[in-house]
Amino acid sequence: MDELQARHKKEHKELQNRITQKKKQASKKTRKGVNDECDRLEVELKERQAGEFAALNGGGGDTPIEALEDLTLQTDQEGGEATATNGTASEDGGRTNGASTPSEGTNDDNQGPKKQNRQKARLARRAAEQEELAKQAAEEAKNLPDLKTQERERMLDAMKGRGLQEKEIRADGHCLYSAVADQLDQLQISFGAAPGSTPDLSGYKLVRSVAADYIEKHQDDFVPFLEEPLPDYMHKVRDTGEWGGQLELLALAKSYGVDINVLQDFGRVEKIDGGNSDKAIWLGYYKHGFGLGEHYNSLRKAG
Known part of the structure; x- marks a missing residue:
């Protein structure tokens, strides 16, 4: 707002x-x-x-x-x-240009x-x-149309159809990384399992670090899609509250060796291949549901 x-x-x-x-x-x-x-x-x-x-x-x-x-x-x-x-x-139909002069009788x-x-x-x-x-x-x-309510209802229906329930993630700039961290915890995958990770970090901060490390080590796969110099982008991913998106999801899928499924409005599912179909995590993506804009929640197995 x-x-x-x-x-x-x-x-x-x-x-x-x-x-x-x-x-x-x-x-x-x-x-x-x-x-x-x-x-x-x-x-x-x-x-x-x-x-x-x-x-x-x-x-x-x-x-x-x-x-x-x-x-x-x-x-x-x-x-x-x-x-x-x-x-x-x-009023008498004449015209004055700027201030009136005495000769014009004004x-x-x-x-x-x-x-x-x-x-x-x-x-x-x-x-x-x-x-x-x-x-x-x-x-x-x-x-x-109440876009927020409509999107929410369709998302809940899609989750129910897939046997999923939602874990609310705080709506801040770290929501993607926090949601991934919650999913990794459900699969009992260590946040520091990826090479180059920083052991003394925890939660979304460590997930951010892992994503940044992967992008930095595989620059040729990511630089063509960046709109700013790589060092500036790395700083945003690793050290700020900048939102994550498609590039970060790809980096995390490859780093942790998991497939990432993103459930979207109208039941669409976008799959990011991490090279291991046996391990998959689920995220819920909202476009209208939260005040800050785009948002990710963690989707766990129901029951």
């Missing part, structure tokens, strides 16, 4: 800058079209973010709209400043409060419209 809110805040800021730029560059002839386009961009961003919020929140709760209201008010105010700079149409002291009142009313009206649209989007988001 923190990551989602941070991204939403960044998107609001980027849209604000974009709208401000558009309004500053608008002329009298294009101003209406620019305002309409800016309104549309605000509504589209709000609707998409409302859907993302509802999906992550399991379809419940209201979507926050304060950030969107702040964005609307600020961009309107900046748009008003740009309008004053580029020139506005006067009095800044008289025009200022009137213009400010009109702008204030427009801001209030626009804010009310945006709030109503946000509420409508939130209601629509409540009707979106």
